[in-house]
Amino acid sequence: KAGVTQTPRYLIKTRGQQVTLSCSPISGHRSVSWYQQTPGQGLQFLFEYFSETQRNKGNFPGRFSGRQFSNSRSEMNVSTLELGDSALYLCASSHLPGTGGSSYNSPLHFGNGTRLTVT
Amino acid sequence: TQLLEQSPQFLSIQEGENLTVYCNSSSVFSSLQWYRQEPGEGPVLLVTVVTGGEVKKLKRLTFQFGDARKDSSLHITAAQPGDTGLYLCAGIRNTGNQFYFGTGTSLTVIP
Numbered sequence: 001k002a003g004v005t006q007t008p009r010y011l012i013k014t015r016g017q018q019v020t021l022s023c024s025p026i027s028g029h030r031s032v033s034w035y036q037q038t039p040g041q042g043l044q045f046l047f048e049y050f051s052e053t054q055r056n057k058g059n060f061p062g063r064f065s066g067r068q069f070s071n072s073r074s075e076m077n078v079s080t081l082e083l084g085d086s087a088l089y090l091c092a093s094s095h096l097p098g099t100g101g102s103s104y105n106s107p108l109h110f111g112n113g114t115r116l117t118v119t
Numbered sequence: 120t121q122l123l124e125q126s127p128q129f130l131s132i133q134e135g136e137n138l139t140v141y142c143n144s145s146s147v148f149s150s151l152q153w154y155r156q157e158p159g160e161g162p163v164l165l166v167t168v169v170t171g172g173e174v175k176k177l178k179r180l181t182f183q184f185g186d187a188r189k190d191s192s193l194h195i196t197a198a199q200p201g202d203t204g205l206y207l208c209a210g211i212r213n214t215g216n217q218f219y220f221g222t223g224t225s226l227t228v229i230p
Contacts, residue, residue: 042220049181090161108154110163112160112161
């Protein structure tokens with residue numbers, strides 16, 4: 001089956017603009033997570049959605065927001081872009097959301113990311 | 120500070136050598152996963168370990184979960200250029216339901 005699809009692959013924006021990134025999960029997967037990856041900070045968790053509800057949110061400012069649709073597709077939006085928002089944004093889908101205390105956690109299936117450059 | 124610290128951060132070795140990557144934390148994890156990421160792509164799952172002390176082998180790769188479920192290691196035997204990539208550990212804590220990723224180990228295997 002098709003993997004996780006992220007669009008667009010590359011994006012160049014200027015400071016102050018806003019951007020919307022899209023993620024289509026693997027068919028049947030209802031959990032979608034977003035991560036920001038930079039050379040200095042590594043993979044940082046942004047938020048996770050399951051069945052259209054935000055389950056978890058990382059430590060990012062309110063300029064970063066997301067949503068999930070009834071078909072499990074997800075979008076994330078960044079408003080008032082800053083230079084420091086330049087990064088690879090990765091989306092991951094999984095069959096079930098993570099559960100602390102459980103010995104089983106569905107693996108994450110990642111897309112190839114959207115490379116955002118803010119100038 | 121990151122919840123999961125990996126070492127070394129960078130590793131450059133000759134083809135045929137052995138290496139070990141470490142993933143350490145002061146927190147207990149329900150399970151721990153290892154991913155490999157190649158340039159221009161997203162991370163791909165290699166293995167999941169769930170039981171303290173568990174050892175899993177994937178061809179030349181051996182993964183171990185610490186007895187206390189706070190740390191893990193990845194050992195590669197006779198490294199090949201195809202092993203080149205960024206290795207990431209990730210886990211969910213016993214309390215909580217968010218995946219935490221390690222700081223990453225960038226491996227280069229020179230032919």
